Amino acid sequence: MNTKLLILGPGAPSRETSGLGKATAHLVTELSKKNDLTLVEPRQLGELATHTNAQRNTTAFSDLSILQELATVSIEAQLSAYHYQEISHTKTMEKVESKKLHNQLTAFTEELVLAGKKIDFDLLYAHDWITFKAALELKEKFGKPLLLHVHSLDYDRNFGKEKSWIFDLEKKAMETAEAVIAISAYSKKIMIEQYGIYADKIHVIYHGHSHQKRTKINNPFTEKVVLFVGRLSGQKGPMQFLKIAEKVYEKYPDSRFVMAGDGDLYKKLIVAGAGSEIAGRFHITGHLDQTELQKLYAIANVYCMPSFSEPFGLTALEAAEAKVPLVLSKNCGAAELLTEAKLATPGDSDDFADAILEILENPTIAEAQVKANKKSIEKLNWGQSADEVLAVAESIL
Template identity: 50%
Template sequence: MLGPGEPSAKNSGLGIAAHEISQYLSHHSTLTIIQPDDMEALDAIENNISLSKQRVNLADFSDFNVISEISKVNIETAISPYWSDQNTSRTPNKQEALKLQNQLNDFSNQIAEAAGQVDYDAVYAHDWITFRAAIDIKRKLGKPLILHVHSLDYDRNCGNAGSWVFDLEKEAFQKADKIICVSHYSKDIINSHYGIPEDKIEVVHNGCKQQDYPSYKSPFKEKIVLFVGRLTGQKGPTKFLEIAEKVDELYPNSRFIMAGEGDLYKSLIEAGAHSAVASRFHITGYLQEPDMIKTYAMADVYCMPSVSEPFGLTALEAAAAKVPMVLSKNSGASEVLTSALTADFDDSDKFARHIVSLLKNEKVAHHIASENKSLLDTLTWDNSNKKIMRIIESTTS
C-alpha cells in the first residue's frame, strides 16, 4: 500500500481514511505500507530512505488504535497531498509547479526503490502523490494496480482541468486495473472529465469513526452555525461568510464558527473583520479532536458549501454529533446522509434559508439530526473495508 502518511492536520480526511483501511487490511493480508514520513516536521526533501522493516507503534496518535503488525517504510518528503490547492496550476507560478514536480519525481523514485525490495501481489495506492510511483512499479514489475481516489485535482482546483496533476491522475487512471473512489459524485467526474470507463470504477463510501459526542454548554447566547474544513477555494469558506451575512439578515440571533486552516486563512480573517457579522464570526484555525468535539456539541447547524467535495468526512462527524446540516449538492456525503438539506454550492440564498429554517424550527432540526445519526449505523469502516478487500482480491485473482 502506497499511503499518505499518518493522520495529521496536513492530510486531514485522507490520512484518517487510509489509517482506518490499513488496520483492516493488516488483519486480512500481509501488508507493507510505503508512505511519507512526518510531513509536518519537514521543510525540504532530504533524500533519505529507510528500508528496514519496522514494527510501528502509533502511540503518538492517541486518538487512533495502535497498529502493531504492519511493516512500514517511511520516506521523508515535504510533499502534501493538498499542495495542488496553490501550486499545480500551469499559469500562476510555473517555478513552484516545477519545484513540486521535481520533489514528486524524487519521492516516487524512492518509493519504487523501496517497493522493489518487498514481496507483494498487488499495489494499492492512495491519491496523486503516490500515482507516479504506482505507474512506474506497474510498468517495471507488472503487478496489478488498484488506485483509491479520495480527492481529485478537479476538486481541489474547483473544476479547472488544466494542471499537470490532472494529467498525472488521468495517466494513472488509464493504466490502473481498478479505481476505487469515495462517492458516485467522484465516479461521474472520473468518467466524464478524465474519460475513464464506468466499469473500471468502484464506489466505496467512507465509513464513520464510532465515537461519543458528549453534551457541552455553549458560552454564547446566540445559536451557532458551524463550518469545518480546509480554508481553500474547494471547500467554499468565502461562500460560508456570504451565507453568514444572509443568515444574519433573516435571523440576527446567530453566531458563526469556521474551524480549519489553509491558504485562505489570512484573507478570511480580513474579510470577516470587515463583514456585517464581524463581531459574531470566529475563525479558530485547526482544532485538535477534544476541542473539535466540543465545537460540534455547541453547534446548532452544520454548513458545508463545498464547490466540489468527493465525500466530506466532517459531515459524518457532524451527523454523529446529532447536528442538523445543510450540504452542497456537489458532495459525496449528501449521497449517504439523505436527510440533510441540500443546495447548489453557489446558491447562498438557499443555503441561508435552509439554515434559518433549522434554527427556527427545533423539531424539524431534531428530526433531521436523528435521521442522519441513524444512517451512520451502516456507514461503518468495517463495511467499507470489506468492500475494498473484495475489490483487491478480485483484481489479483
C-alpha cells in the same frame, strides 16, 4: 486468500493530509487485521515513529488503535496532496510553483520506487495523486496489478476550472490501473465524464465511520451556532461561508458563526472576517484536533458544508454523529448516505442561507433530520469498507 499488499499512502492523519490521511489510516488499520501489508508513506506528513530507511517496524497512529503489527517504510518528504488551491496571483509564479511541485513529486517517486523494489508484494494499492507516478513505475517494472483509491481529484481541487499536469497524471493512472475505487457515486461520475474512465473498472466504496460518544460541554454562547469545519481552500468554499453567514445574520441576528480549519485562505479570511459587518460574531479557530472538534460539534446548531466539489466529506458524518443538522453542497458524496440532509447549490449564498434559516427557525425540522442522519450512519464502519477494498483487490489478481 492472503494477498500481500504494498500500500502507497499520503501520510498519517495531520493538518497536511486532512481527511485523506484520516481515511487511509483507518483503512490500513482494518486491512492490517486481515492481510500482510507494507505501508510506504511520507515521514514528515505523518506521526510515525522515527525511521529513515526501508526496515520493518511496528508503529501506531496517535489517534487510532492498531491491533497488530504493520510493516512500514517511512520516506523523507514534504510533499502534500493538497498544495495548490491559492498558489499565486501571477502566471509566472504559478509556473515556478508548478515546477517546484513537479520536482518534489519526482524526488518522492524515486524514494517510493526504491523502497518498493525491496518489498515482496502481490498487489499495489495507491492513494491519491502523490503516489500515482510511483505506482505506475512499480507496476511497469514488476507487472503486478494496480488498485487506485481516489479520495480527491484535480478536478475537485480546481473545481473544474482548468486541467493541470496532475489531472493528466490522474487520468493516466486510472487508465492503467486494473481497478479504481471512488469514494462516492458523485466522484465516479466525474471520473467517467471528465477523465473518460470506463465505468466498469470504477468501484464505489464509501468511507467508514468511527462512532464516538457525544461530548458534553457548557456552551459559552447564547446565540445559535453555525459551524464550518474543513480545509480553508477554494474547493471547500470558506469565503462563501462568510457570505452565507452575513445573509443568515441579517435575517436571524441571534446567530454566531465558527470556522474550524487551516489552509491557504486562512489569512485572507481573517482580514475579510474582521472587515465584515458580523466581525463580532465570526470566529476562526485554526486547525483543531479531534477532541477540540468534538467540543465544537457539541455546541453547534447547524453544520454547513459549502464545498464546490466534495468527493465525500468525513466531517459531515462527524457532525451527524454529534446530532448536528446539516446543510450540504449538492456536490457532496456524503449526501448519498445522509439523504435527509438539506442540500444547497454550490456558490449560491442565498440557497445556503435559506436552508440554514429553515433549520434555525424550525426545531421540529432540525430534530427530524438529526434522527434520520443518525439512523443512516449507525451501521457504517471501517471494517466493512476494508472488506470491500479486499474484494476488489482479489478480483483483479
